[in-house]
Amino acid sequence: MNEHGEEEQTAFEIVVVVPKRTVKEGDESCDCVEVLVEEFRKVGLIVDRVFGLQDEFIKLAAPLEKLGRAAAELQIKKRIHIGVDLPFVWEEFEAFARQPDGLLFNWCERFHCYHHIIYGIVNKSQSVITLNFDGKKFHWKIGESILQKLESEGIVKQVFPLHDELTRKQLLRNWALNWRDITMQPIDEIYSYFGTKIATYFAFLGMYTRWMLFPAAFGLALQLVDFGSLQLLMLPVFLVSMVLWAVLFFQFWKRKNSALLARWQISHSVGADPGYKGFDMEWSSLQSPVELIRKWSIDQTKGKEVVQREEWFGCLMRFRNDAIVILSIICLQLPFELTYAHLYEVIGSDILKFGLTAIYLFAIQYFTKIGGKLSVNLIKYENNENTEYRADSLIYKVFGLYFMQSYIGVFYHALLHRNFKTLRQVLIQRLILSEVLENLMENSLPYLRYSYKKYRTVRTKKKRDKGLSSGKIRLTSRVEKEYLKPDYSASIGEELEDGLFDDFLELALQFGMIMMFACAFPLAFAFAALNNVTEIRTDALKLLSMFKRPIPRASATIGAWLNIFQFLIVMSICTNCALLVCLYDEEGKWKIEPGLAAIFIMEHILLLIKFGFSHIVPEEPAWVKANRMRNATQAQDMCSKQLLRSISGNEKLFAEVAKTE
Known part of the structure; x- marks a missing residue:
């Protein structure tokens, strides 16, 4: 705290990476890196330069006042003490409420303030400035951002957020390595360090795992206890219980999400880009009357016809893109998946089945990558409101590929061949082997990538020195080690905004597997609960130790994934009722007898329960x-x-x- 009662913001949080130079003495005039560092200091940033084996790292920190004035320029909406969200004004900073960690700005707001400051450094002189880098000369034009110019010239390699070592170690002790509290997590600390979107994911994962304990115990009882003549009756009871469980879980998750937003002082207008001018236009009435009336005049002049044309054109483009993806899945992926499922059914040798599965897994990697790139290209032509809407649209399209890939073979074994033995084998393989392998891959691949980058860096340094340096060459600076770590991005492609796509996808596929085939394998819930307990710690460990600190995202809900989970609940009602029909109608005559009629009636009742209970439990706590x-x-x-x-x-x-x- 300084003399004005405000905390000092001096921790280094942003790093700019540039190559090491071979500048001779007396030849540093207009060196672009020196100019960049000087410009950082001129705007009030605190600069620390670290020289690594191959690159130079410019660490940046900003005093609180500098961040506050940047927040005012961005017109970031912040909550004042009476609960109203207003554009931030630095001169009145005491009127604005603090974050749960006591700071004035959360991590997402600080990151965007840094982005605004460093990319806002432009050439304010009256002439073009000639910059030099290792003999290469280029021009810095008037009004041009120096950081963007250096990025385009390949001089600035990367700009990334830096881990706070003290906070990181504290989270490692209290979260990633704390196995005493199985599902409890320091959500507020996670929010302060990683931002809203990652904290929301872990809050969802923790609640999902806690609620999973009930169906896990029920499924374990069905597997171990012999109910005799009531065994077949217990399966419909189990199905009804699971549907009620899933519906109530997601309703109470919405309540928890609302409570988290209120605790973190986040407006309900979620889904907008973070903290920029016109943030969702929620309080546009705070503009001056002149600006409002001018805007109304422009809108009237423009006419509603133009607005309607843009609206319907955007809807048409989204419909066209969805149709292209759906037809591609039906015409290309569906025959491929059915062919694999049929061959797996008719082949008798386990060795051949293993080889077929290996070929299949290798082939689907290309299917998903091609589908992901196609979806990314289609999204570019959609008129989405902001980044989060664009990400949601992309998630829907890519999940369709994974849905077909993950479930069509299981549907084939269950409904066409009615082979419940093979069905249980496939479920066990998917739930146990695939999840174990996925956990091993997602935690080992980042380390292997980091080790390989580290090896190449040291080897390149040795080649440059040509044996001149004595002793073992190794990385000494923490910032260089962080730079060599991989980014937290989606495995299917970096276009999918961040690595949470993989984590949510894993949960969604698991949820669909255990729910849609609950009657065939009730024990699956116990395997899922055990996996999720481990998932909390492994995901925390990889974020804290194996990846760079992720760029914070402003989304405060799970977005499109909530609709996907709701869709899977409806699908589970249909598939489980079909499984019960197969179990009761062993002859396959599909007669409408009392037992089968009861199953169809139960299906309609469950659908009514699904949509009815969604309105019984309020989505938002009363307070x-x-x-x-x-x-x-x-x-x-x-x-x-x-x-x-x-x-x-x-x-x-x-x-x-x-x-x-």
């Missing part, structure tokens, strides 16, 4: 809703009074607007 309504009322009163004062005190307002028309 959160009351606070939100109170804040909205206060904001409306404040805006109304401000608008009236501005209009009554400015007689020239409408005259000024009239002149601009």
Whole structure:
């Protein structure tokens, strides 16, 4: 804390990576790296330079005042003490509420302030400046960002956030390596360190794992206890219980998510890009009356026809892209998946089955990559509102590929051949072997990539020195070690915004597997619960130790994944009722006898329960809703009074607007 009662923000949080130079003495004039460092200092950043084996690392920190003024320029909306979200004003910073960790800005806001500061450094001189880098000369134009210029010239290799070593070690002790609390996690600390989206994922994973204990115990009892003549009756009871469990879980997750947003002081207008000007236009009425009236005039001049044309064109493009993806899945992927499932059924040799599966797994890697790239290219032509909407649209399309790949073979064994022995074998393979292998791969591949980069860096250094250096060459700086770590990105392609795609995809595929075939293998819930307990710690460990610190995302819900989970619940009702029909109708005559009729009736009842219970349990706790309504009322009163004062005190307002028309 300084003399004004504000905390000092001096920890190094951003790193700019440039190659090491071979500048001779007396030849440093207009060296671009020196100019860049000097510009960083001019704007008020604290700079520390670290020289590694091959690269130079420019670590940056910013005092709180510098971040505050950047937040004011970005018009980041922050909550004041009376609960209203207003554009941040540095001179009135004491009026704004603090974060759970006591800081004025959360990690997402700080990161975007840094981004605004460093990329906002432009050539303000009256002439073009010639910069030099190891004999290479280029021009820095007037008004051009120096960081973007150096990135385009390949001089700035990367800009990435730096781990805070003290906080990272504390999270390792209290979270990643803390096995005493099986599902409990320090969510507020995770939010402060990684941002909203990653904290929301771990909050969802922890709650999902805790709720999984009930179906795991029920499924284990069905597997171990012999109910005699009631055994077949227990399966419909188990199915009804699982559907109720899934519906209630997601309703209570929505309540928990709302409570988290309220605790983290995040507005309900989620899904918007973080903290930029016009953040979701939630409080646009706080603009000056002149700006509002001008905007209304422009909108009227533009006409609703243009707006409607853009709206329908965007809908048409989304429909076209969805149709292309669906037809590609049906015409290309479906025959491939059915061919594999049929060959797996008719082949008798286990060795041949193993070889067939190996070929299949190798082939589907190309299917998913091709499908992912196709979806990315299609998304570019959609009129999505912001980054999160674009990411959700991409998730829907790519998940369709994985859905067909993961479940069509299981449907084939269960419904066409009615081979429940093979069905259980496939489920065991997918749940145990695939999840174990996935955990090993997702935790070992980042380490192997890091080790390989480290080996190449040391080897290149040895070649450059040509034996001149004595002793063993090794990395000494922490920042260089972090630079060599891989980015937290999706395995299918870096276009999928961040690595949470893989983590959510794993949960969604697991949920679909255990729910859609619950009657065939109730024990699957116990395997899933055990895997998720381990998943919490392994995911925490890879984020803290194996990857660079991820770029924070502003999304405060699980987004498109919630709709995917809801879709899987509906699918599970249909598939499990079909499985029960297969179990009761052993002759395959499909007669509408009392038992089979009861199953069809149960299916409709479960669908009614699914959609009925979604309205019984409120999605938002009463205290959160009351606070939100109170804040909205206060904001409306404040805006109304401000608008009236501005209009009554400015007689020239409408005259000024009239002149601009």
